[in-house]
Amino acid sequence: xxxxxxxxxxxIDQGTTGSTVILVDQVGSLVAxxxxxxxxxxxxxxxxxxxxxxxxxxxxxxxxxxxxxAQASADEILTIGITNQRETVVAFRKSTGEPxxxxxxxxxRRTSKMCDQLRKKWSAKIKNKTGLVLDPYFSATxxxxxxxxxxxxxxxxxxxxxxxxxxxxxxxxxxxxxxIFATDVSNASRTMLMNLKTTSWDAELMKxxxxxVDCLPEIKSSSGLFGYTAKQKFxxxxxxxxxxxxxxxxxxxxxxxxxxxxxxxxxxxxxFILMNTGHKALKSKAGCLTTVAWRLGNGKTQYALEGxxxxxxxxxxxxxxxxxxxEKSSDVEVLAQQVESADGVEFVPALTGLGAPYxxxxxxxxxxxxxxGSTRAHIARATLEAMALQNADILLAMQKDxxxxxxxxxxxxxxxxxxxxxxxxSDYIQTAVDRPVQVETTAIGAAYLAGLGIGHWKNLDExxxxxxxxxxxxxxxxxxxxxxxxxxxTKAIKKSQITK
Numbered sequence: 001x002x003x004x005x006x007x008x009x010x011x012i013d014q015g016t017t018g019s020t021v022i023l024v025d026q027v028g029s030l031v032a033x034x035x036x037x038x039x040x041x042x043x044x045x046x047x048x049x050x051x052x053x054x055x056x057x058x059x060x061x062x063x064x065x066x067x068x069x070a071q072a073s074a075d076e077i078l079t080i081g082i083t084n085q086r087e088t089v090v091a092f093r094k095s096t097g098e099p100x101x102x103x104x105x106x107x108x109r110r111t112s113k114m115c116d117q118l119r120k121k122w123s124a125k126i127k128n129k130t131g132l133v134l135d136p137y138f139s140a141t142x143x144x145x146x147x148x149x150x151x152x153x154x155x156x157x158x159x160x161x162x163x164x165x166x167x168x169x170x171x172x173x174x175x176x177x178x179x180i181f182a183t184d185v186s187n188a189s190r191t192m193l194m195n196l197k198t199t200s201w202d203a204e205l206m207k208x209x210x211x212x213v214d215c216l217p218e219i220k221s222s223s224g225l226f227g228y229t230a231k232q233k234f235x236x237x238x239x240x241x242x243x244x245x246x247x248x249x250x251x252x253x254x255x256x257x258x259x260x261x262x263x264x265x266x267x268x269x270x271x272f273i274l275m276n277t278g279h280k281a282l283k284s285k286a287g288c289l290t291t292v293a294w295r296l297g298n299g300k301t302q303y304a305l306e307g308x309x310x311x312x313x314x315x316x317x318x319x320x321x322x323x324x325x326x327e328k329s330s331d332v333e334v335l336a337q338q339v340e341s342a343d344g345v346e347f348v349p350a351l352t353g354l355g356a357p358y359x360x361x362x363x364x365x366x367x368x369x370x371x372x373g374s375t376r377a378h379i380a381r382a383t384l385e386a387m388a389l390q391n392a393d394i395l396l397a398m399q400k401d402x403x404x405x406x407x408x409x410x411x412x413x414x415x416x417x418x419x420x421x422x423x424x425x426s427d428y429i430q431t432a433v434d435r436p437v438q439v440e441t442t443a444i445g446a447a448y449l450a451g452l453g454i455g456h457w458k459n460l461d462e463x464x465x466x467x468x469x470x471x472x473x474x475x476x477x478x479x480x481x482x483x484x485x486x487x488x489x490t491k492a493i494k495k496s497q498i499t500k
Contacts, residue, residue, distance in 0.1 A: 011446045012083070014171060015084075015085055019035065074239070081242070082171055084187070088103050088104065088167055090169075092163050097174065106137055129196065175229045184244040184295075196303075223296045226242065242452075242454045247266070253293075268312065268414065277303050287358065288307045291304055291305075339378055350365045350366070387421060389485075389489045411425070413439065422473045
């Protein structure tokens with residue numbers, strides 16, 4: 001392994017509710033971490049926005065706090081990696097970097113009607129070209145909405161001064177003082193504008209969504225030189241940025257799932273499962289997405305199957321903030337353990353529609369099966385069971401596509417520290433679940449990509465040796481018990497999709 005006088009890799013993990021910055025040392029260990037939350041904006045029912053300046057300020061503050069915690073200087077930073085909430089779109093002026101509207105967040109459902117109008121003619125073609133389903137989740141419909149509904153965006157496009165970017169693009173633009181206008185191939189694959197075969201922007205889709213190519217960033221490999229920083233509060237001028245990936249792909253990389261068939265599930269605001277399919281873009285017939293995993297310096301693109309549940313950890317947040325059933329999120333495990341089962345209570349957390357494998361933007365959350373004997377504990381238990389069951393739905397779909405059963409699942413994210421949830425997950429997929437020592441695998445993955453991109457680590461084998469297992473969960477329920485449990489869950493899922 002190459003040694004360098006500089007000590008740390010900085011990794012910026014720009015998430016849905018906050019920004020985390022970590023420092024990783026030369027052997028890949030986490031040295032310092034700081035997180036700064038920022039405002040969530042809900043202008044109308046189903047709409048979700050972020051102020052881009054809030055995002056940038058949270059990154060600045062988290063980076064500054066992380067450096068202070070490690071007592072590190074800007075001279076000690078070898079390189080920067082970036083990972084980000086995907087699909088979220090920022091429109092800004094190229095000339096000034098001025099945001100033209102709030103960032104439209106991946107959870108936002110404002111383009112549901114647009115998707116409905118396009119679905120009959122375009123659904124199959126979009127799936128074939130991009131590996132994605134026609135859904136408000138992805139970036140392209142958000143871009144078209146901005147062009148059609150925001151005069152400042154239209155004017156900037158008319159003047160040739162409009163830039164569209166996912167959050168990785170916006171951060172690199174800010175970090176470099178307008179010198180880097182780029183994205184990586186994994187983020188580009190989530191826009192619904194990139195052709196999976198060519199890994200280039202698709203002319204037909206750009207025309208459909210009214211986006212001109214000069215508005216879009218250059219697509220680069222996930223590991224390699226993107227450019228250099230300008231002087232910032234927390235970093236010196238000329239620091240290289242050498243690793244970028246969407247948050248879920250970064251987590252797959254951080255879990256060292258480098259081989260075909262290896263899978264991970266990140267338990268965050270939503271839950272996201274990726275299964276590495278190697279250099280083949282496997283077309284899903286079971287409701288999963290085909291996406292780019294990453295492209296390294298060798299130029300070979302690796303692909304993955306993906307399935308996401310829009311609400312996972314956010315369901316616990318809703319119990320806390322919306323219903324007041326718990327004081328803090330970690331209380332849910334203790335409360336759920338007060339009962340041995342949910343006793344017929346079902347909670348379908350379709351609070352922003354259903355993702356894979358159902359893809360129903362109009363589905364709504366529901367709690368059913370309540371009796372006079374139902375308590376807070378039953379609802380808490382039903383919530384954890386729902387989080388595990390919706391992931392099981394996705395994994396079963398992936399196994400159907402891959403035509404084989406996976407051997408184990410690696411987990412990460414905040415809720416992966418919930419032992420009851422991890423045991424339920426193992427039970428419902430009838431597969432071993434491995435939790436690593438380091439559950440910040442999203443930020444770690446970006447650090448690995450950056451370290452690889454600057455030559456600090458020479459190959460994937462060096463990185464694979466860094467990963468360490470903390471806990472293993474094995475199925476305690478038999479297949480017959482799980483099948484019986486799934487019958488009730490399936491009925492509840494069907495009910496949630498009945499709309500007037």
